[in-house]
Amino acid sequence: MFLNPQLLKFLIAFVSDPSTYAWVGFVSAILMFVALKLSNLARRQYTIGETVNLMSVDAQKLMDVTNYIQLTWSTALQIVLSIYFLWRELGPSVLAGVGVMVLLIPVNAVLATKNRNIQVKNMKYKDKRLKIMNEILSGIKVSVITFSVYVMVDSNNVLSAEKAFTSITLFNILRFPLATLPM
Numbered sequence: 001m002f003l004n005p006q007l008l009k010f011l012i013a014f015v016s017d018p019s020t021y022a023w024v025g026f027v028s029a030i031l032m033f034v035a036l037k038l039s040n041l042a043r044r045q046y047t048i049g050e051t052v053n054l055m056s057v058d059a060q061k062l063m064d065v066t067n068y069i070q071l072t073w074s075t076a077l078q079i080v081l082s083i084y085f086l087w088r089e090l091g092p093s094v095l096a097g098v099g100v101m102v103l104l105i106p107v108n109a110v111l112a113t114k115n116r117n118i119q120v121k122n123m124k125y126k127d128k129r130l131k132i133m134n135e136i137l138s139g140i141k142v143s144v145i146t147f148s149v150y151v152m153v154d155s156n157n158v159l160s161a162e163k164a165f166t167s168i169t170l171f172n173i174l175r176f177p178l179a180t181l182p183m
Contacts, residue, residue, distance in 0.1 A: 007059070009166040016162070047131060143171050 086094040147164065150157050 006166075007063075008169050009162055012162045012165055143168055146171075 083094065083098060086097075146167070147159055151159055
């Protein structure tokens, strides 16, 4: 959760000075391609908040892909090592448990498919909710007060894009725990 604001900071720093964080170039290029790929109709159809939300989801999926790449080789290794060590502990009895687990794979696949369909429906509701919340929060502008105080307290305090966007992302993270704390 706290990695996203830091990645955003690196991305903005890269745009400002590409030599600083060369590795961010690949991720930023993909995100810019996705953003620029939108047609004029799509740009009119979606609000800025929805577009940022979609890009955030895409960025998260890019970060998740590294874990899934590791799973391709580590899953097979884990299965082989687990069966080997279970065989050493329990002998041929382990085949009964492994057999049941293999037979349950189709059941798990059906449940995973149903879960995915439910998540797709939930994303539609989440998009509607985010659109409403974005409209509400755009009228409030809570972070404007913090930025104003930051700039007015010291003449050396300069509000750069890097500080502003990183801070806004952190404010968004802070909003959830502060909303749930009273509950």
